Amino acid sequence: MAIITVDHLRKTYGTRVAVEDVSFSVKEGEVFGIVGRNGAGKTTTVECVAGLRTPTAGTVTVDADLKEQVGVQLQECSLPDKIRVGEALALYASFYSRPADWRALAAEAGLDLRAPFGKLSGGQRQRLSVALALVGSPRVAILDELTTGLDPRARRETWELIARIRERGVTILLVTHFMEEVERLCDRVAVISRGRVRAVDTPAGLVARAGGEQRLIFHTDDPVDGLRALPEVASVTVADRNGTEVTVTGTGDLLSAVAAVLPPSRTRGLRMERTSLDDAFLVLTAESLTGKEES
């Protein structure tokens, strides 16, 4: 059952097209990612979902009360410097008819209730912002670029917070450009480029779409020409340098197939590489640069 349905969404600002044509739907309880480069139209898309912007064309349907049941964490949105964490949470909790326990939320986010907003670190601000998005016990939480600008440790702490939230069954719409974030948190992802959806899939599905290729790299003094005949093998390359570094690409159970012909004991420094989500993202968004659409 879809809780969010975006159908042929288009949004223009004057003559500038921010979102060309975006469609996707999010199931209840899902963590749905929206990825894309800067300026791809991610934020505009979720701001249309949050009701902050009116679509130029197309429809956005959210099966929840936008004000009461959709919690929002906006990019570049802050609080007065002198407000304390506890005051902000208690204040926002008072806005909703069925607020969450804000003290528990603050504890979960690792926040000191007495700390003024102006003295919080970037990571603490983001976690407060997430806590504020959840303080109304929403069915849907929209989180826009919540780890941008955070150091790796603060990022991990924020991810842990999101992972705990998903366990409560809150549907999460997550805007990001970090593939690691997508891999850790998202059930499904929409890849957006130049205002259009390039793919909607699971993170693993995206990798597969981008080729899902594996590479075996090793050194050997044995002949490797026989490997080319294997059905799993797509290519075999021997580096010129010493003539001993071999790269074998292919699909399926590549490692076993190669090992059957060339025993691993005859190789040195064997390692295997797979297409990463980063690679997949680049492939999926690069296609669009040369593809049909030109706005």
Next chain:
Amino acid sequence: MTKSFGKLAAVEARLFLREPMAVFFAIVLPVGLLLALGLTIPGFRDADPSLGGQRFVDAPFTAMMVLLSVVTLGLSVLPSSLVIYRERGVLRRLSTTPVRPGALLSAQLLINVVVSVVATTLTLVLGHLVLGVPLPGSPLAFVAVFVLGTLTVLAIGLLLAAVAPSSRVVQGVGSTLMFPLLFLAGMWLPRPLMPEILRRISDFTPTGAFGQGLMDALGGHAPQPLHLAVLAGWALATGLVAARLFRWE
């Protein structure tokens, strides 16, 4: 909704009290100036024939200190906090909750009215106790002028907040506007001593009309209809334009 408005107003009040500059300029400075200058400058406490025989600390100085507090709040404190809220996306963030961002604006107006009432009460009471300034001769007229004048000045502040592109601009414009407006009200040259033409101009400015209305009411006279009309006109005009132009983001 009323519960969240009360909560919002309470938080806004606490935030106001945490801004030492706002508290200083809106409350401490006007009351302190009245007492300090009233006690130390000898001529201020002598009956002055050029002021119709009253002492300078009575209606003229007291009215100016009430005005100073209201103008500081209306032209500086209110617009800069609203523009900062807009800049920081606080108003936008509120619009995603069940509370309308208008509630924050109302809470801000309420705080500024309450603070100006507190500052004015302190000015009147301490002026009376320490300097023997008579309490308003026509209390009802005083309240009427005070309410109308405060609304006018706050409406001008809303207009500034509506058109200012950034908090830096609104702070600059606010303080630049304050000086001519206070001058025209008679802050440095009391209205009775102004040349006729200047006093005539002053009559039609919001602060000139407000200041004279306060002086009249403090001295026990009815405020002049002209001044009430001028205040109402400014309040209406600036308030309407502000409401049309105000942006939440």
